């Protein structure tokens with residue numbers, strides 16, 4: 155594997171939060187970060203915490219070379235009768251394609267964890283009229299509503315890059331925050347804050363407000379029969395009537411509810427003749443949108459729907475945590491199953507039977523991620539980074555399982571290249 159020693163990247167991607175800012179200037183000498191421009195404090199902390207780009211490995215908690223760990227993993231995987239491949243969000247698109255081939259070769263089920271927002275498959279892939287790219291929001295949304303969301307805390311450059319600071323092609327932009335959290339820091343920048351009464355993750359109140367809003371927009375002439383709308387619905391109605399394009403960004407709790415997404419989609423669809431309303435979630439860190447896209451291209455999305463049955467029935471004998479590390483792994487339901495575990499992620503797992511550390515979504519990689527709005531980004535900004543080591547490792551594990559897929563090459567494994 156060839157890795158560049160000195161790397162200077164002018165437009166690399168930071169994966170410190172779901173914004174995936176693609177204008178980061180970084181300068182590495184080997185694994186040492188010498189220069190960094192444009193990252194926010196959260197991003198700077200994340201970038202300074204990146205590990206070496208060269209993979210490392212453990213077997214039963216003891217350091218070994220990568221080839222040994224790779225063969226140990228292949229052996230464990232081969233002898234499992236019903237393995238789960240879980241996580242995925244820290245993998246690049248190239249790594250995800252190999253993970254899908256490995257799942258096919260080993261008969262494993264692929265499960266995305268953490269789960270994507272409830273509305274992702276509806277808002278992005280199947281109902282594009284109800285969503286918008288961040289570029290469209292930046293260019294045309296003159297009303298931006300953050301619903302149970304606090305981007306200044308969770309996505310520090312969101313307002314600067316997409317949703318408040320960029321000048322509109324025409325007119326002025328207005329930002330409104332709807333939240334029950336009185337400590338919401340984004341509210342200080344908003345023109346208006348509309349207070350919800352129930353704390354997250356309650357959604358009955360949220361659904362009622364959006365439904366009242368839709369009825370007012372849909373049938374304004376039946377005002378007397380409907381009675382007065384909730385105050386928040388009335389304020390939003392006035393804002394939407396004064397706007398050309400209103401975009402709703404949902405925070406994590408709001409985005410988790412399929413019923414709330416449905417209500418917003420219905421609002422956008424019914425308002426379409428008079429108002430442009432679009433919706434998206436503030437995304438979690440990682441390549442979650444990329445996972446959904448690769449699953450859809452290569453496997454069909456039904457794989458995602460099977461996890462509940464598998465976990466409750468205990469119908470699995472091995473957890474392969476792929477692209478899932480740290481708290482996300484340790485707090486996941488898969489670790490609580492107390493099954494044998496192998497891992498390939500951005501941190502080593504001493505509790506695993508075998509574990510390989512790979513760089514994850516590192517800006518030094520010439521590999522692809524998909525932003526929450528479907529825009530594909532090269533981590534190194536096409537600046538001459540290294541190939542993603544996870545791709546070759548997954549390819550070799552697939553070969554070493556001794557089963558071939560329709561799409562994988564048929565050469566014998568060559569694990570010694572990792573020694």
Ligand code: SF4
Pocket residue numbers: 168169170171172173174175192193194195196197198200309310311312
């Ligand atoms: S806003 Fe997020 S992606 Fe952008 S620099 Fe900060 S942490 Fe990184």
